[in-house]
Amino acid sequence: MKINGGIEYFQNGMRVPLRAMQVQTELMMIHNENVIGSDKVGYQRQEAVVSSFTEYLGTHGISKSTDDKVGRIFYTKNPLDLAAASKGYFQIETENGVKLTRDGRFKIDKDGNLLSLDDQKVLSSSGVPIQLHIVPDDIQKIKIQDDGTISVFNDKTRKLEKVSTIGLVDARGVLVENPQIKQGYCEYSNVSLQNEFVEMMPIIRNFEANRQVFLIQNQNLQKVINQLGSTS
Numbered sequence: 345m346k347i348n349g350g351i352e353y354f355q356n357g358m359r360v361p362l363r364a365m366q367v368q369t370e371l372m373m374i375h376n377e378n379v380i381g382s383d384k385v386g387y388q389r390q391e392a393v394v395s396s397f398t399e400y401l402g403t404h405g406i407s408k409s410t411d412d413k414v415g416r417i418f419y420t421k422n423p424l425d426l427a428a429a430s431k432g433y434f435q436i437e438t439e440n441g442v443k444l445t446r447d448g449r450f451k452i453d454k455d456g457n458l459l460s461l462d463d464q465k466v467l468s469s470s471g472v473p474i475q476l477h478i479v480p481d482d483i484q485k486i487k488i489q490d491d492g493t494i495s496v497f498n499d500k501t502r503k504l505e506k507v508s509t510i511g512l513v514d515a516r517g518v519l520v521e522n523p524q525i526k527q528g529y530c531e532y533s534n535v536s537l538q539n540e541f542v543e544m545m546p547i548i549r550n551f552e553a554n555r556q557v558f559l560i561q562n563q564n565l566q567k568v569i570n571q572l573g574s575t576s
Contacts (some may be wrong), residue, residue, distance in 0.1 A: 358561050361554040363402045368551040370403045375544050378535045386447030387533035388412060412515070415446070415534035417526065423483050424450045424458075427531040429524035432512040435467035436460050442467065444513065446531055452476060452483070458494075458510075469511035469519055476507050488527040 374392045381387035389411040398405030417427045426434070426448035433444035443464070450466055451459050456476035458466040465473035469492065478496050480486060485497035492510040497503070512523035 358558060358565070360399075361558040361561070364399070364554040365551055365558070366403050367398055367406065368547050368554070370406050371547050372544065372551075374408060375540050375547070378533075378540050379537060382533050382535040382537055382540075384533055385449060385530050386415075386445055387535065388415070388446060389533065389535045410515075411534060413534045414531065416532045417529050418532060419528060420530050421528055422449075423486050423488075423528055424452065425528055425530050426450065426488060426510070427526045427529035428512055428520075429526055430512075430520060430522060432514055432520040432523060435471070435511050435513060437465040437467055437473060442471075442517075444515070444517075449530060452479065452486075454479065467511055468508040470509075471511065474508045474510065478505070488525055490524055490526075492523050492525045 371392050371394075374390055378389050381389075390408045391411055393407045393409050395401060395405035395407075412431050414429060414431065417429065428434070428446065428448065433446060434448055436443040436445055445460075447460070449461050451461070453459055453463075456479045458474040458476070460466060468474050474494065476486070476494075476496050478498055480496055487495045487497070487504060488510070489495075492512060494507045494510060495504040496507055498505050510523075510525065512520040512525070514520060
């Protein structure tokens with residue numbers, strides 16, 4: 345007994361360039377998102393993942409993955425600005441659960457809670473909100489070590505007192521052993537504008553090529569319709 349298998353696919357010729365243009369448009373949108381996010385703190389580049397059957401599936405054959413490479417780190421002088429020199433994410437407590445972010449621009453409120461710029465509580469390595477037992481009159485008295493240990497200077501004892509340890513986790517929520525926290529720094533995006541524009545060029549050329557094919561097919565179809573109409 346012989347078993348034959350395979351995929352057979354038949355479709356209207358005009359649908360092929362239309363589907364291809366939709367795919368190229370979706371790819372361009374991903375690159376545009378990266379260009380827009382290139383100057384945002386903590387933004388991570390999105391990469392297009394193209395399925396083997398995208399020519400048949402269209403935009404349904406495209407998904408995105410996140411490039412988790414460390415971005416550009418800049419000195420800000422603000423003691424509550426933190427950047428992670430290793431891969432991982434800070435944990436932020438939100439109404440919808442824990443949010444992971446590379447944006448380490450934090451602040452403290454009058455109660456000593458460590459907050460994000462959106463007033464959401466920052467979580468420690470044990471998963472609980474970080475709260476300073478001493479609210480210093482100068483944020484320069486807050487010290488954060490490379491391992492994430494947060495300490496605050498006590499004016500009464502004239503000593504640094506440990507508060508908590510800021511948590512850095514990977515995309516699965518597992519703690520990073522060596523977070524390499526840099527106090528007084530911010531991490532901008534890991535997007536290279538030059539690379540984005542270079543990768544856009546073949547996408548634009550493919551879109552224009554498919555557009556020309558569609559226009560030619562449309563013109564030919566119009567001629568056939570006119571001829572059939574004149575002979576009837």
